[in-house]
Amino acid sequence: MGTWGTSIKDNDAFADVYSEFFDFYNKGGQPEIISKKIIEDNWEILEIEEEKNSLWFALALAQWETKSLDPKIISKVEEIILSGVDLKIWLSLGASEQDIKKRKIALDKFLEKIKSDRPKAKPRKRKKLKTPIFATGDCLVFKLSNGNYGGAVVLATDNNPETAYNLVVTTRLNQSNKPTIKDFQNTEVLICNFGQWQDKADVTWYMPDLFYKDYADIYEKIGKISVDLEYDNKNHDGKGYLFKPSWTACWGMNNAADKQFESELTKPKPKKTLTIKQLTKKEKWWKVF
Known part of the structure; x- marks a missing residue:
């Protein structure tokens, strides 16, 4: 199980899938092809009950930001959120009542966001050389x-x-x-x-x-x-x-x-x-x- 927070983004699986999507996108990849590859390559996540929802959330946000939101993906996300299945998973993992309330607010806001119309697609970023955030020690x-x-x-x-x-x-x-x-x-x-x-x-x-x-x-x-x-x-x-x-x-x-x-x-x-x-x-x- 990855690191968890009540925000949609505060999860290892979400961060990894979202980062992977834009790695390919910034290299010129087409969102539809990238999405298919991510689902195929991350099949292990889809078999982990407490992480699979985060894959769909990350994919939905990335598609929304690139104006390529697949109706099947948004339907999947809407089903997860409205059915309460994500909150049930949190309950089974021992989340506090306060965390459940925060998570529900985050889920509702997320669904509202991806159902809205984004004016234009997120521009592709040129590849930049990276430097470590911190030094050893x-x-x-x-x-x-x-x-x-x-x-x-x-x-x-x-x-x-x-x-x-x-x-x-x-x-x-x-x-x-x-x-x-x-x-x-x-x-x-x-x-x-x-x-x-x-x-x-x-x-x-x-x-x-x-x-x-x-x-x-x-x-x-x-x-x-x-x-x-x-x-x-x-x-x-x-x-x-x-x-x-x-x-x-x-x-x-x-x-x-x-x-x-x-x-x-x-x-x-x-x-x-x-x-x-x-x-x-x-x-x-x-x-x-």
Whole structure:
């Protein structure tokens, strides 16, 4: 299951499908052909109950923005929203009553939007060279829904101008005062067991494409720690690492932390533990023997 927020866009599956659509669109692809390819290539998402709706939402928004909205797609989205099936999924995942209300408002506004007439199609963007949003070791602070501060650490930077990923680990910081560098050095990694997660470390390669548009105001860089270990974005399975990374364009570290801490109010925290030091510092030679 991906990162979740009540907004239509606050979901890994949505962000990935939407980003993929415009990658092809900006290269000259035709919306109808792109849409068909996305449905064929992402069949796994359509088999995941809690994520499949986000694929249809992302596709509908992308088609609406390019004035190519397929009547079958908008009919599908309308059926999902008016039937309440999306809200039922949220209920089954343990969403709070407040989140359900926010989600319903977001769904209704989304349906109203894509049923309106867009004046003109979104122009294609020329391909730009990308740069990573953050540097290795950057410590990021964000506000949690409980009013406390949470945090994340950048473990690696991909300097390929066509991808420019950042590998980011979410921490278990959850405190009333803004975290210090020492707090980051001594904290644990966020291990998720909310919803369908099963003790998975929240470590993700984030694409830079949507950061400044949708997420820049959420995260604040407050300093840097040293990262002695190296991580390769070609290592998709995390072979040799203490975690298996995820991949997304949705910078949802704050949502993952919110959901996990909320879950722990009624459910035991994961027994598995992992520290930031374990992901940033090389093992001392005398500890090997």
